[in-house]
Amino acid sequence: MRSYLYCPGNNPKMIINSGLYGADGLIFDLEDAVAPEKKQEARILLSQVFSEQIVPVEKSAVRINGPESGLWEKDLKELIPAGVRVIRIPKVEHSNQVQEICGVIDKFESENGITPGTVVLQCILETPLGVENAFLIGDSSPRICSFSFGAEDYCNALGIRRGQDLLPLDYPRSRIASAAAAFGYSAYDTVWGFLDDETGLKADAVRAKSLGFEGKSLIHPDQIDIVNKVFSPTLEELADARNILEKAGLTDGGASRVNDRMVDRPVLLRAEKTIRMAEEYGVQAFTDDK
């Protein structure tokens, strides 16, 4: 997924339109976007939306309330029977938080006749503790399929002001992306909150991609095209991948030289991934400076 669009879980109008804008994935939010007194009606609304398949269920996740909120179990109880299969957990800091949640998911899968392990988890690491524990968290459950970075709380904890300066976020991004890669998980970057700053959004996404992220979480449909473009292969990348696979196919499978570069198995795998992405998403080179 190149783009994951957040949508408040209690706004019917936004929910039914959320799938129209071209985001690869959708996240319906029960956490920060929903006021405490609206949580229950949001759960009921989302359970209807998923059970009646009003949104594209196969590419939709729900962000539940955090491990320390005391609300997440109610979220899961309502959502899992309704058909939600991807759960995004915010503010994960310890592996035991994930394990506790997985225990409850085990129970709801069993009670609802759902094949064990069907429900998968996306963990958001958004505090220094969560970032430092990334590897341990990643090792805590086979249900985990991805990590996401949440920069706002992280910046608050460090007293950093989020903005154009991308350097301060290189460390947490790298740590999260590396830990995700260690387990074969996807890594999704944090949201960009400056709605009118498309240049900043693009720079932020390019930086995340360069550090190993597969895509980015978004807060507005206007951000989708830019982010999809950043995380799609460029024409040059596609041509390079084709060239590598074509010329490597002429060798005996060991390391070979293509133009000025050594090509071995990791390079071949990356070239194959580029081709797959181009086939799935198309190639969207930037034609302007956005």
Added chain:
Amino acid sequence: MINDAGREIPDKIEGLGFVRPFRKLADVHSEQKRNRAINKKSLKAERVPRISRNLEEAISRSGLKNRERISFHHHLRLGDRVVEQVLLQLEQMGYRDLILCVSSVMGPATEAALRAVRGGVIRRIETTGLKAPLSDALQAGEIPEPVIFRSHGGRARAIENGETPITLAFIAASEIDREGNMTGTQGINRFGSMGYSIVDAENANYVIGLTDSITSNPLLHISIPACFVDEVVELASIGNKAQIQGGSIRISRRPVEKLIARRVIQILAAAEVIKPNFSYQSGSGGISLLVTSLLKEYMMKNEIVGSFASGGVTGNLVDLMREGLFETLWDVQSFDDKAAVSLGANTSHREMSASLYANPENPGCIAHELDVMILSATEIDSDFHVNSITGTNGRILGALGGAPDTAAGAGLTIVVLPSFRGRIPTVNHRVQTVCTPGNTVDILVSERGIAVNPQREDLLQILTDNGLDILPIKELIRKVYNLTGEPDQPIAGNHIRGVVEYRDGSILDCIRS
């Protein structure tokens, strides 16, 4: 009898007499080839209009009698304070049973008109649209005769060919010079084009110009020359400046509207209609403005210069002309102050009368030269009939405007609308009121899909070949109803309260209660 829009039309309507039902034309442009009926009054170059401060005396001198027709324009929009002053004067002078012929009624003018109806001063209204509380009074049966809804082109045609002779035209101008020339581009309450009222001035038996600014200098921009003006009355004020000039129009940020606008540009690009010298018109609604904004980007990127843009003009469109993307703007109504100023200052920004704009009997009709028309609507149906007057619940909300004229004239007519508003579907099996017949509409673009009129097989092929996802309109209706449910149909009574006249004078539909 059933007309070609599938609507039941009586042979005779009270107050109108026998009616002619709408019939589809094999060639929707054929009517323009008819000879234009010339009904212009003789010009009065030999005398200068009288200037006074007494509206009562001016009306008395006009020779207006009970049951005759008076007219106004609506270029002052919500800021209009002329209609109420005049109708009050007519009431005080004891006039009865007049016919009110207006280009549209909105804002305080609706309340003034309603008072005149209730007081017996007005017995019939002819307009392109009207708003509450007058619209509610219409549906409650308070207006003695059915309201006739005409498009801008239809109104110009009916006035020019003598079908609706105007005895006395009241024409507000933001400035009038001592010779009697009138303009909408100067003076404190400038509002821009006087396009709708030019037809009235040229054809009414008597014309009273109304202004709050008389200048001793000759006007720099003349909308209506003195030879068409019999009398000028100076009022303390013609309106509310802020409401006349409006604020700057802000481009919508609504994701659904942006999505629809982007799809329109994809369609225009795929159909290869954005090409050198192409012509374009859109409304002033949120989606239309977004389309124009995206069109600007596309034209700049591809270095395309169009020939003209027309209709109601916004500052947004003025920017396109200034940046060299359109050679000419043809302006029948200026929607904001930027457009009003531009009209007075730029020779490429031209004022046009409603007749030149949209009269089907005018051989030079600009609407018939359009390549692309972007229309908004209140709803559309499976026959592509467009409703722009009543909502799905049957309540009067909007106006015909120039939609039937431009749809008939443009090479490509695209209707843009969200598939539902406030949980009420806008794409339905059958619209409440047919305002623009489906045979003149080519494409519907909504956020839930694009539907092409089956009679445009050529477009369907081109768009499909270009990878655009097209679905049958009935499938789109099904998708929308899956979300909203199918709306209950309002119960229409037997009393005809309004008549929707097609631009050629035939009857498209009736509004009953």
